[in-house]
Amino acid sequence: MPVNSGLADAANVLLFTTVILYALAxxxxxxxxxxxxxxxxxxxxxxxxxxxxxxxxxxxxGGPDVPVSASAAPPAAxxxxxxxxxxxxxxxxxxxxxxxxxxxxxxxxxxxxxxxSIIDRGLAEHRVPWGNMYEFLAAITCMAVLVLVxxxxxxxxxxxxxxxxLPVVLGLGIDLTVVYTPAGALVPALQSYWIAxxxxxxxxxxxxxxxxxxxxxLFLIADRSQRRVAAGRPSFSAGILAHLPGSVVLDRLSxxxxxxxxxxxxxxxxxxAIWADHAWGRYWGWDPKETWSFITWVVYAMYLHARxxxxxxxxxAAWIHMAAFTCLMFNLIGVNLWISGLHxxxxxxx
Amino acid sequence: xxxxxxxxxxxxxxxxxxxxxxxxxAGLGVAGWLRxxxxxxxSMRTALILLFLLALASVPGSVLPQEGVDPAAxxxxxxxxxxxxxxxxxxxxxxxxxxxxxxxxYLLLFASLAxxxxxxxxxxxxxxxxxxxxxxxxxxxxPLRASYRSDxxxxxxxxxxxxxxxxxxxxxxxxxxxVSAEKGYLREVGNLLFxxxxxxxxxxxxxxxxxxxxxxxxxxVGQTFANTPTDLDVFHPGRLVGPSNLQPFEISLLSFHAQxxxxxxxxDQPITYQAPLSYRSSPGAPVSHYDLTVxxxxxxxxxxxxxxxxxxxxxxxxxxGAGHVQWTGAVPFIPVNQTSLTSxxxxxxxxxxxxxxxxxxVFLPTEVDVRGQLQSAFPAALLPRVSLxxxxxxxxxxxxxxxxxxxxxxxxxHRLAVAPRPLAPGASIKLPDGDGTLTFTGYTxxxxxxxxxxxxxxxxxxxxxxxxxGLILSFMVRRRRFFVRAQAAPDxxxxxxxxxxxxxxxxxxxxxxxxxxxxxxxxLHSASPDPASPDPASPDPASPDPVSPDAASSDLGSPVPSGPVPSSPVPSQRGSxx
Numbered sequence: 065m066p067v068n069s070g071l072a073d074a075a076n077v078l079l080f081t082t083v084i085l086y087a088l089a090x091x092x093x094x095x096x097x098x099x100x101x102x103x104x105x106x107x108x109x110x111x112x113x114x115x116x117x118x119x120x121x122x123x124x125x126g127g128p129d130v131p132v133s134a135s136a137a138p139p140a141a142x143x144x145x146x147x148x149x150x151x152x153x154x155x156x157x158x159x160x161x162x163x164x165x166x167x168x169x170x171x172x173x174x175x176x177x178x179x180x181s182i183i184d185r186g187l188a189e190h191r192v193p194w195g196n197m198y199e200f201l202a203a204i205t206c207m208a209v210l211v212l213v214x215x216x217x218x219x220x221x222x223x224x225x226x227x228x229x230l231p232v233v234l235g236l237g238i239d240l241t242v243v244y245t246p247a248g249a250l251v252p253a254l255q256s257y258w259i260a261x262x263x264x265x266x267x268x269x270x271x272x273x274x275x276x277x278x279x280x281x282l283f284l285i286a287d288r289s290q291r292r293v294a295a296g297r298p299s300f301s302a303g304i305l306a307h308l309p310g311s312v313v314l315d316r317l318s319x320x321x322x323x324x325x326x327x328x329x330x331x332x333x334x335x336x337a338i339w340a341d342h343a344w345g346r347y348w349g350w351d352p353k354e355t356w357s358f359i360t361w362v363v364y365a366m367y368l369h370a371r372x373x374x375x376x377x378x379x380x381a382a383w384i385h386m387a388a389f390t391c392l393m394f395n396l397i398g399v400n401l402w403i404s405g406l407h408x409x410x411x412x413x414x
Numbered sequence: 415x416x417x418x419x420x421x422x423x424x425x426x427x428x429x430x431x432x433x434x435x436x437x438x439x440a441g442l443g444v445a446g447w448l449r450x451x452x453x454x455x456x457s458m459r460t461a462l463i464l465l466f467l468l469a470l471a472s473v474p475g476s477v478l479p480q481e482g483v484d485p486a487a488x489x490x491x492x493x494x495x496x497x498x499x500x501x502x503x504x505x506x507x508x509x510x511x512x513x514x515x516x517x518x519x520y521l522l523l524f525a526s527l528a529x530x531x532x533x534x535x536x537x538x539x540x541x542x543x544x545x546x547x548x549x550x551x552x553x554x555x556x557p558l559r560a561s562y563r564s565d566x567x568x569x570x571x572x573x574x575x576x577x578x579x580x581x582x583x584x585x586x587x588x589x590x591x592x593v594s595a596e597k598g599y600l601r602e603v604g605n606l607l608f609x610x611x612x613x614x615x616x617x618x619x620x621x622x623x624x625x626x627x628x629x630x631x632x633x634x635v636g637q638t639f640a641n642t643p644t645d646l647d648v649f650h651p652g653r654l655v656g657p658s659n660l661q662p663f664e665i666s667l668l669s670f671h672a673q674x675x676x677x678x679x680x681x682d683q684p685i686t687y688q689a690p691l692s693y694r695s696s697p698g699a700p701v702s703h704y705d706l707t708v709x710x711x712x713x714x715x716x717x718x719x720x721x722x723x724x725x726x727x728x729x730x731x732x733x734x735g736a737g738h739v740q741w742t743g744a745v746p747f748i749p750v751n752q753t754s755l756t757s758x759x760x761x762x763x764x765x766x767x768x769x770x771x772x773x774x775x776v777f778l779p780t781e782v783d784v785r786g787q788l789q790s791a792f793p794a795a796l797l798p799r800v801s802l803x804x805x806x807x808x809x810x811x812x813x814x815x816x817x818x819x820x821x822x823x824x825x826x827x828h829r830l831a832v833a834p835r836p837l838a839p840g841a842s843i844k845l846p847d848g849d850g851t852l853t854f855t856g857y858t859x860x861x862x863x864x865x866x867x868x869x870x871x872x873x874x875x876x877x878x879x880x881x882x883x884g885l886i887l888s889f890m891v892r893r894r895r896f897f898v899r900a901q902a903a904p905d906x907x908x909x910x911x912x913x914x915x916x917x918x919x920x921x922x923x924x925x926x927x928x929x930x931x932x933x934x935x936x937x938l939h940s941a942s943p944d945p946a947s948p949d950p951a952s953p954d955p956a957s958p959d960p961v962s963p964d965a966a967s968s969d970l971g972s973p974v975p976s977g978p979v980p981s982s983p984v985p986s987q988r989g990s991x992x
Contacts, residue, residue: 067678248680252687256709323889330885334878343709345720345864346628347871348619350483350511355476362469366462373458391469403476405483 071188072247076240078181079202083236085174086209086229092167093226097307100161159222167225168216175213178206189247194263195254197400198245204396205232205239207271211321215275221317223308227278253406258339265332270392272325273364277389279318280382286311287379315378318385319371326364333357344406353407356395363388455522456529464523471519475510478502482509524616531609538602546585549592549897553913556897558928561911564939568900568908574938575898575910582931584896593898598917604887611881618877622870627651627660629865634727634744635858638666640697641717641865661715661867665693668703670724670859674793682753682793689721689861706861716867723862725749726757726777728800732766734850740766746860747777748820754790755779760822761802761852762809771845772805772822773852781836788836799836800854802843806830892924893917896931910939 159168182203186193193199212228215221250259289299290311299305308314336357341347348354367384370376376384399407454460479487488508492499499508506513553559564571568591576593580586584595630648631639639645641664643657651659673685689706695715704712712719727744734740740763747759761773780792781799788801807827811817832843842853896914903909912935914928 246679248678249675249683249685252684252708255686258709327882327885327889330882334882337878338875339709341718341871342711343720345711345718345722345866346868347874350475350480352476355472359469359472359476362465362472366465366469369458369462369465373462375459376462399476 067190067247067249068188069247071184075181075185075188075247078177078184079236079240082174082178082181083233083240085170085177086233086236089167089170089174090226090229090233092163092170093229096161096163096167097226097304100163157217157220159216164222168213168222171209171216171225171229172213175206175209178202178209182206185247189249191250192260192263194259194267195248195250196245198239198243200263200267200396201235201239201243203267204270204274205235207267208232208274211271211275215317215321219317219320221279224275224279224282224317227282228275231274231278253343256339256342258335258342262332262335262339265328265335269325269329269332270396272321272328273389273392276318276321276325277386279314279321280385280389282308283311283314283318284379284382284386286314287382311378315382318382322364322367322385326368329357329361329364333361340406349406351407352399352403352405353395356391356399360388360391360395363391452529455526458530461523461526461530464519464526467519468523471510471516474507478507478510480508480510482512520616524613527609528613531606531613534602535606535610538599538606541602542599545587546594546596546895548587548589549594549899550913553897553899553911556913556915558914558925559912560928560932561909562936562939563903563907564900564910564936565907566939568902571900571908571910571939572898575900575912575935578931578934578938579896579898591899591901594895595897596893596895598891598893601888601891601893604884604889604891607884608881608888609884611877611884615874615877615881618870618873620870621873622652622868624653625655626866626868626870627655628867630722630862631865632723632746632860632862633665633667634746634860635667635669636744638664640664646865661717662696663693663714663717664697665691665712665714665719665863667861668692670861672724672794672859676792684793687721687724687861689724691719706863716869718866720864720866721861722864725860725862726755726779726795726798726857727860728759728775728777728798728857729855730761731853731855732763732771732850733853734767735848740850742855744858744860747775751790753793755793756790760820762811762819762822764809764811766850768849769806770809770827771852772807772809772824772827773802774805774822774824775800775802777857778836795857798857799838801836802852802854804830804832804843804845804852894924894927896928898935908939910935 159165182193182199185199185202189195194203208228209232212221212224215224285301286305286308289301289305292299293302336354337347340349340351340354363384367381367388370381370384399405479491481488491508502508506515510516550556554561566574572588572591572593576586576588576595579593579595582597584597586593586595588594628648628650629641629646631646633639641660641662643649643651643660668690671686671688675681675683675685687708691704691706691712692701693704693712693714694701706712706719706721708721711721725747727746729742729744731742732740745759745761747757749755749757756779757777759775759777761771761775763771776788778788778790778797778799778801779794780790780796782789782791782797788799805822805824805827807824809817810823810826817823830846832845837843837854839854839856842851844851894914894916896912899911900908912932914924914931916924
């Protein structure tokens with residue numbers, strides 16, 4: 065069936081609109097950080113009232129060998145109202161303040177546009193719209209923003225907006241310029257209902273992994289800043305960190321996203337193996353993409369084990385998390401661009 | 415009860431991830447050393463290092479060409495790096511995933527895994543028989559806590575609470591003035607299921623490697639082949655597979671159809687491949703038909719047959735000087751460009767007279783002339799042409815090393831002065847001295863089939879899904895304990911305290927479960943609730959915050975994040991923090 069070019073053009077326009085909306089949302093999130101002083105001060109006051117009790121408790125629990133949780137507990141308590149979970153505190157789960165409401169509203173409209181763009185592209189091509197790198201990047205950035213919206217409402221992680229949208233906007237910019245591929249049909253190897261299962265799982269997992277990696281980056285910055293402040297040295301990131309919850313909350317948020325992402329990724333790899341068995345005659349053949357999805361799986365498994373093991377929790381586990389995310393990104397970008405294999409569907413001139 | 419219950423403490427210290435100490439092993443004798451090595455091997459640190467090595471060792475397998483994935487790329491690498499390649503080969507870097515060092519890593523990892531999983535399985539069975547521990551004396555120190563007044567007498571209040579908790583499928587123990595309840599054993603079940611399923615997966619892969627086989631066969635339209643080692647182009651049998659173990663089916667390729675995008679930016683891209691087959695499961699069996707396409711393998715006698723490639727086979731006829739047909743047939747040419755299907759192949763005539771003849775040819779499905787250079791503009795055969803270079807002399811086919819049918823050894827041959835012009839179907843090359851003609855009569859197509867038999871496939875699939883189920887269970891279920899204490903207050907009412915803690919981190923939900931249970935218990939005990947008692951759902955400075963922000967921060971290994979009993983006789987509460 066030929067491509068419906070009218071729908072395909074509309075999908076492109078929608079994606080451009082999405083990028084603009086995301087960029088405006090970022091601006092509004094930044095304005096929230098810059099101008100919404102009131103709310104932050106209130107949070108600080110609350111932190112001071114809670115701090116003594118929490119600090120005692122934390123020292124009792126962690127002991128001197130666990131500086132991360134000991135020093136992180138007071139800010140965590142401060143942020144508990146905004147990030148501790150839906151049952152805690154009296155704050156509404158909806159954003160407060162005009163800038164934050166604007167930012168979140170723009171994010172929601174933007175992600176709606178992006179979902180419509182993806183559906184539109186699928187209708188134009190009469191197939192699931194994840195057949196090349198352009199479509200895959202659009203899908204995983206969309207998933208990352210959906211995770212952001214869900215985490216904002218569920219865990220009141222509105223403070224993540226700016227930091228998640230930054231890589232999303234960059235990714236979409238590259239997507240629309242460098243890797244843009246016009247709408248078209250699929251090669252025979254991809255003509256299978258398994259594309260809807262395998263690639264969808266990979267997209268969902270990748271979106272969650274992106275969110276987790278952004279949170280962990282913030283965790284590492286917050287953790288470093290807290291250690292510097294504790295050591296009496298200046299912290300360059302303290303200004304922006306005043307708007308964020310403490311490292312304990314960030315660590316938990318990123319861990320939760322991995323708890324969701326890892327089984328989905330596992331399922332995606334398994335679905336890929338079943339598909340590979342249908343298409344290529346073996347369920348595992350160490351194709352570069354397969355190898356790197358295995359490496360990614362192993363390193364994320366390392367993160368999960370490290371986070372459950374004393375002496376590795378906190379900063380070390382976070383660095384393993386970043387290594388795992390690097391493997392994921394290399395699998396997405398490096399393997400597509402530099403290593404040829406059976407998964408070379410990127411559709412890039414090369 | 416005034417002292418901390420030691421049973422409760424040890425219970426709390428039992429970790430989601432087991433404590434796996436690795437004491438030094440100096441001066442312990444052989445048994446001591448072995449035990450020390452075993453403890454080292456099964457420690458989490460070693461497991462992490464082995465996981466890291468496994469990931470690291472896989473990297474060269476994706477960067478360097480692999481014998482098992484693309485042998486031709488390995489040969490190219492040898493040609494490009496003649497001094498480096500033999501060294502890499504010695505290190506098994508062209509077959510990383512079959513290398514002894516790679517096997518050493520994953521076997522050690524699985525030994526470590528088994529050494530961790532087996533003791534934990536026994537421990538799980540043991541803990542499933544035990545009752546939950548007594549309630550700690552001071553529930554206000556638990557991460558989740560609430561308290562309220564009730565007019566129901568303490569004994570009745572506790573009985574009602576125990577009934578509610580049992581109704582919610584908690585394991586419940588009661589005592590003087592307290593009720594304790596525990597739930598979430600499925601978490602450890604899931605964790606163990608995941609790890610045992612990984613062992614089963616490795617075992618399944620092993621079964622496939624021993625009892626299965628892989629083969630390839632290039633089949634020109636009209637040809638038939640039987641599933642025997644001599645009739646297969648490439649045959650990789652498992653360790654215990656002999657020629658007699660092969661399923662005796664036969665397959666004929668009836669025709670081949672390919673469709674391509676004819677315009678637009680995706681021009682040249684294939685749309686469909688179709689290879690109609692006829693087959694029978696044994697030489698005497700009835701013939702069946704199957705339309706083989708990509709993603710839809712033929713399964714015959716538990717063996718799967720896949721369509722993995724295709725190409726053109728130009729047809730030629732060789733006649734001698736007297737006009738007698740010496741040879742006629744189709745010669746498969748191998749695509750050198752997957753987009754345009756420009757293909758190369760050779761023709762060898764060892765029986766030609768007066769000398770042996772050889773031809774090196776290029777087949778262009780849709781010939782175009784780009785500034786004097788012949789190219790193919792489209793993968794379908796719209797304007798098929800063959801361009802041949804003719805050689806006469808000794809083909810060298812009697813040497814000790816078997817020659818590939820796709821290579822022409824021209825060392826003992828001389829080039830014939832016939833123009834390498836492209837031939838249209840029906841056109842011929844006249845050989846010099848009236849020695850005959852070679853006619854390009856037309857073309858047909860070929861399909862390459864992959865044949866796999868893997869008896870470990872179904873066990874691998876089941877293991878995979880078991881691992882996934884275990885993973886989800888262990889991530890979603892949280893092992894948690896709730897405690898209720900009730901005692902008579904001086905004013906004659908009953909003071910009910912309710913506390914809870916998670917013994918492992920999971921995807922959340924403990925706070926809401928605790929809040930729900932608190933509401934249920936309050937409703938149960940609310941003969942006449944005290945209006946002054948704090949609402950457990952909102953923070954109140956007079957009583958401890960019912961939902962501590964630390965509640966959910968209990969990590970997998972630190973079940974007691976905010977230190978419920980600082981006077982505990984056990985020195986460290988973070989058992990795995992060493």
